[in-house]
Amino acid sequence: MNFELDEEQVMLKTSARDFLEKECPKELVREIMEDDEKGYSPELWKKMADLGWLGLSFPEEYGGAGFTFLDLAVLLEECGRALVPGPLVPTVVHVGHTILAAGTEEQKKDILPRMINGELILTLAFMEENGSLEASGMTVKAEKSDDNYIINGTKLFVPDAHVADYILCVARTSNGANKEEGITLFLVDAKTEGIKVEVLKTMTGEKLCEVVFNNVSVPVENVVGEPDKGWPVMERMKCEALVAEAAWMTGGARWALDTTIDYAKERIAFERPIGSFQAIQHKLANMALEVEGSTSIMYYAAWAISENTEDIPMAASMAKAWCGETYKHATFDGVQIHGGIGFTWDHDMHLYFKRAKASEVDFGDGDYHREKVAKLLEI
Amino acid sequence: MDFSLTPEEEAFKKEVNDWLDENMKDLPDWYVRNDGSGPEPESDESLAFSREWHKKLYDAGYVGIAWPKEYGGRGATIMEQVIFNEEMAKRRAPMGAGGLGVGWAGPTIIAAGTEEQKKRFLPKILSGEETWCQGFSEPGAGSDLKNIQTRAVEDGDYYVVNGQKVWTTGGMRADWAILLARTNFDPDIPKQRGISYFLLDMHAPGVTVRPLREMTGYALFGETFLDDVRIHKSLMVGEKDRGFYISMGTLEFERSNASSAVGLLTSINELIALARDMQCNTDPVTRQKIAQFYIEANVAKYIGLRALTRQLRGMTPGPESAVGSALTQEMGQRMQDFAMYLQGPYSRLVRGSKYAIKNGSWQRSFLNSRGNTIATGTSEIKRNIIAQRTLGLPRWV
Numbered sequence: 001m002n003f004e005l006d007e008e009q010v011m012l013k014t015s016a017r018d019f020l021e022k023e024c025p026k027e028l029v030r031e032i033m034e035d036d037e038k039g040y041s042p043e044l045w046k047k048m049a050d051l052g053w054l055g056l057s058f059p060e061e062y063g064g065a066g067f068t069f070l071d072l073a074v075l076l077e078e079c080g081r082a083l084v085p086g087p088l089v090p091t092v093v094h095v096g097h098t099i100l101a102a103g104t105e106e107q108k109k110d111i112l113p114r115m116i117n118g119e120l121i122l123t124l125a126f127m128e129e130n131g132s133l134e135a136s137g138m139t140v141k142a143e144k145s146d147d148n149y150i151i152n153g154t155k156l157f158v159p160d161a162h163v164a165d166y167i168l169c170v171a172r173t174s175n176g177a178n179k180e181e182g183i184t185l186f187l188v189d190a191k192t193e194g195i196k197v198e199v200l201k202t203m204t205g206e207k208l209c210e211v212v213f214n215n216v217s218v219p220v221e222n223v224v225g226e227p228d229k230g231w232p233v234m235e236r237m238k239c240e241a242l243v244a245e246a247a248w249m250t251g252g253a254r255w256a257l258d259t260t261i262d263y264a265k266e267r268i269a270f271e272r273p274i275g276s277f278q279a280i281q282h283k284l285a286n287m288a289l290e291v292e293g294s295t296s297i298m299y300y301a302a303w304a305i306s307e308n309t310e311d312i313p314m315a316a317s318m319a320k321a322w323c324g325e326t327y328k329h330a331t332f333d334g335v336q337i338h339g340g341i342g343f344t345w346d347h348d349m350h351l352y353f354k355r356a357k358a359s360e361v362d363f364g365d366g367d368y369h370r371e372k373v374a375k376l377l378e379i
Numbered sequence: 380m381d382f383s384l385t386p387e388e389e390a391f392k393k394e395v396n397d398w399l400d401e402n403m404k405d406l407p408d409w410y411v412r413n414d415g416s417g418p419e420p421e422s423d424e425s426l427a428f429s430r431e432w433h434k435k436l437y438d439a440g441y442v443g444i445a446w447p448k449e450y451g452g453r454g455a456t457i458m459e460q461v462i463f464n465e466e467m468a469k470r471r472a473p474m475g476a477g478g479l480g481v482g483w484a485g486p487t488i489i490a491a492g493t494e495e496q497k498k499r500f501l502p503k504i505l506s507g508e509e510t511w512c513q514g515f516s517e518p519g520a521g522s523d524l525k526n527i528q529t530r531a532v533e534d535g536d537y538y539v540v541n542g543q544k545v546w547t548t549g550g551m552r553a554d555w556a557i558l559l560a561r562t563n564f565d566p567d568i569p570k571q572r573g574i575s576y577f578l579l580d581m582h583a584p585g586v587t588v589r590p591l592r593e594m595t596g597y598a599l600f601g602e603t604f605l606d607d608v609r610i611h612k613s614l615m616v617g618e619k620d621r622g623f624y625i626s627m628g629t630l631e632f633e634r635s636n637a638s639s640a641v642g643l644l645t646s647i648n649e650l651i652a653l654a655r656d657m658q659c660n661t662d663p664v665t666r667q668k669i670a671q672f673y674i675e676a677n678v679a680k681y682i683g684l685r686a687l688t689r690q691l692r693g694m695t696p697g698p699e700s701a702v703g704s705a706l707t708q709e710m711g712q713r714m715q716d717f718a719m720y721l722q723g724p725y726s727r728l729v730r731g732s733k734y735a736i737k738n739g740s741w742q743r744s745f746l747n748s749r750g751n752t753i754a755t756g757t758s759e760i761k762r763n764i765i766a767q768r769t770l771g772l773p774r775w776v
Binding site for chain 2 (some may be wrong): 277300322
């Protein structure tokens with residue numbers, strides 16, 4: 001029995017934190033949030049690639065480091081703490097891991113090494129106007145025409161599509177009674193004619209896009225996995241996305257906790273540090289309890305994915321539900337305990353507060369995942 | 380990260396399960412049915428049942444498994460203790476009768492007692508021949524334990540003790556008590572530096588216990604009055620005036636409850652069964668609540684396993700164990716409340732009533748659960764501990 005990070009993982013965590021404190025300071029995060037049209041820093045992206053982060057969880061034969069999903073979760077926790085801007089998770093987890101899991105050897109050899117060395121940005125076009133995460137929500141159509149598929153329809157909330165080199169589009173290729181059948185995954189070159197990308201304005205400054213596919217032609221060899229059988233691949237991808245998000249959120253929640261504890265020790269009111277008031281102590285104790293819980297359930301879920309255990313869907317939904325609410329509580333109380341200063345634009349707490357609200361709904365909120373848990377428990 | 384057991388641990392787990400297979404066969408029907416048809420709680424029959432089970436556990440060497448071999452224990456590793464507690468909880472095996480003696484008095488005597496005390500008391504704690512209660516809290520000293528007023532004054536080879544203790548669980552039937560009393564009356568020293576730790580014969584002249592009825596209707600508690608009770612000096616544990624610190628060690632021991640999450644997961648199965656019986660298992664609110672309990676119980680389980688890993692690496696269970704126990708106790712309470720809610724109008728019926736669900740078992744456990752966040756440190760005290768000792772926030776001065 002050993003439920004702790006090993007030495008290598010602790011080293012990865014420490015070195016990632018040191019690197020990001022230097023290379024991804026809040027000035028950079030704010031600059032990208034407020035002005036930047038790209039939504040990420042190409043310089044930072046290149047440095048992360050050089051450190052091997054983009055290929056951490058990929059086999060060596062594609063230029064990766066051959067580490068596990070748990071190692072990746074340790075890294076993402078630190079990225080969440082630093083609020084690294086840009087499509088790191090969509091590139092590596094949503095699309096990169098999907099190609100690794102379901103792609104052809106040609107696709108892997110073509111895409112993965114270039115993704116890992118930082119040349120390619122990838123993103124996933126999943127959700128539509130209906131906001132559904134279920135197979136029944138996938139209505140963008142792809143019809144076969146000779147050696148191509150023609151995609152038509154609109155995808156929404158696509159992260160960083162405006163800078164992506166490839167978009168993995170989840171489209172319907174047949175429409176029977178079982179909605180989980182007839183879904184196909186297409187790796188679409190983002191420069192293909194007929195693709196129109198519009199960046200939406202967001203609270204966090206992240207770049208979410210509307211992607212309109214108007215008679216977009218994609219060659220059959222760009223189908224990832226088998227035609228009509230893309231949904232199970234997406235189910236697995238969603239589990240990994242949930243745990244990646246949980247790691248990201250845990251890192252952010254831990255920042256909010258640490259920062260608020262420091263403030264409560266220093267801020268004097270009524271001639272004493274506010275951290276000596278039990279009203280403040282108990283709020284912080286609750287925060288600490290939830291963050292400790294997040295770390296524990298998130299590492300378990302990440303371990304489950306690494307080991308490919310049977311309870312991955314259960315672990316992933318539990319982690320997302322718990323960590324999502326933890327992050328929200330930690331930043332809500334973080335603002336409250338900081339008082340007026342916590343409500344200002346200048347203090348960093350709102351950056352995390354907004355990220356928490358965005359992360360909470362990403363790939364399903366607490367209610368959604370509790371219902372998943374209820375189904376798995378066969379209540 | 381590795382959740383697997385070693386071959387030795389697997390073998391121990393099998394041994395425990397084989398023993399439970401063999402011995403749980405003979406449990407009475409009412410226990411197996413778990414439908415509330417058993418004897419009245421706290422009745423002689425109910426206590427006899429616990430004692431009989433305790434004897435079986437004792438004969439098999441499963442009482443005080445964590446105690447060193449030289450004191451009659453098994454010298455079990457921390458992992459073996461966890462496995463044992465988990466398997467017992469998973470199988471819903473009965474509890475033995477030796478709770479306070481085995482869990483508190485014994486470990487304290489092992490840690491701080493004299494050789495003579497160890498020889499005299501430990502064997503009878505394990506066998507269940509002598510039962511124990513605790514004399515810590517007083518009417519004016521609960522969470523603020525260092526404020527106790529019970530006085531122990533030296534008189535030759537004895538201390539003469541006067542005062543009143545309260546919430547003495549099992550006090551009416553206990554043979555011995557672990558007792559805190561003030562032995563230094565210097566008003567200029569901090570209150571916690573003047574307290575000593577004694578072993579008190581509950582049958583000694585001057586000891587009177589009155590039952591104290593709880594909101595459940597039963598009297599598990601007692602009020603203990605001490606009038607000129609003479610305790611021989613050989614029955615002091617540890618040094619004079621250092622008793623408060625010894626008792627804090629005991630409380631930390633009690634707060635390290637790595638396996639309570641497994642008990643909660645078992646209770647969730649009962650809650651799901653209840654939801655089905657009440658035909659509300661398709662109701663979205665019910666499903667949300669039960670799923671949240673399940674998530675929280677798992678979170679508590681994995682917090683426990685991280686704390687366990689630290690313990691296995693030789694770090695003692697410290698304030699962080701308060702995090703896990705605050706969560707499990709409060710959650711247990713909310714679960715009990717929800718079980719009542721699921722029963723709608725039937726939730727008002729208690730043991731012995733026509734139509735009462737499981738003969739009022741839920742009602743009793745619901746009422747009992749209100750004590751969970753008070754005993755062994757209130758939720759608020761636990762949060763103080765987390766804030767001050769784990770997060771390093773300043774104490775109020």
